[in-house]
Amino acid sequence: MNYPKPIYIPQTISTNVSLADICSKGVTENLTSVYSSFQTDGRGQRGNKWESEDGKNLLFSFVVFPKELPAKEHFILLQITALALFDALSEYTDGVRIKWPNDIYWMDKKICGTLIENDLSGMNIERSISGTGVNLNQKVFRSNAPNPVSLSQITGQEYDAETILHKIMEHASCYYRMYENGESESIRRKYFDAIYRKEGFHRYRDENGEFEATIEDIEKDGRFILKDREGNVRKYLFKEVEYII
Structure with missing residues (x-):
């Protein structure tokens, strides 16, 4: 395993908050992750809330500490997360795509949402926490989100959240090593190839x-x-x- 064992928290305000708290208490390894069965205040992009039925989905965050990554180049971190999710979920179904900038879609429905929070030191990113909600086993969505879907709705199967998390973190680890080895352009090309509605008008x-x-x-x-x-x-x-x- 090329990443630390994920930390399970039964309930949290949000996994991003929990992971930031862990980081504040001492040295934390790259790719440390936390996951939970329920968030009381899960957040999405644009200030939206992330709906997740208790115990039904995968709610997780992981942290990286880039070396000398200028803040203006933060998009590479978003690409790493998006590609890790894309690769992992594509093992279970066809039709998975990355909707710019960082949602994961199946056909025209949203299966994952990600919120990345970066801490700066001068002009560089010192710490980046990526928090994602993956719709796994939820069958009914009650919020006003326009187009949610779960992996279970797509395939008719039930999924273990920890198993899916390990698959995602394996891919995240691989892409982060690529970034550290100077292969950012390869990551960018793979990201573009996976983009939602890449063809046509x-x-x-x-x-x-x-x-x-x-x-x-x-x-x-x-x-x-x-x-x-x-x-x-x-x-x-x-x-x-x-x-x-």
Whole structure:
């Protein structure tokens, strides 16, 4: 095992909070992870809450301590997490994709959401905690989230959260070693190859309204590059554009 044994916490405010607390108490190894059966205040992107029925899903976080990674290059850490999730879940079903920047989709439904929190030292990232909710065995979703799905709903099977976590952490460990070995461009290419709606024209919305475009590229800093029907190239940072699903 190329990572520390995951730490189980039956209930927590959020796994990101629990892991940050562990880190604050002393030296913590790279790729240390915690997981829980229930979060009382699970958080998602844009300030959203993450719905998870008690004991039904995988809720986990892991930490890395990059060496001399400029904050402006933080997107590589997001790619590592997204690819680890993509690889692990693709072992169980076809149709898994990465929806820019870091959601995991099956077809047009969301199976994973990730929130990454970085601590800086000067201009560099000193610590990065990646927290993810994976919908595993939940059958009914009651929140107003528009399109959730669980792995169990897709396949009709039940899954053990710890088993899935170990698969994810194995992949995360491999990608983090690639990053440490200077293979960030290989990670970027693999990420782009796994992108949701990579082929053809699809609908998007930005501050000026709706439009159709195809994905041209995703730059090193995470910038999303689209080309619309008129041939105009549009570049977006996080939260500046959204998919219409």
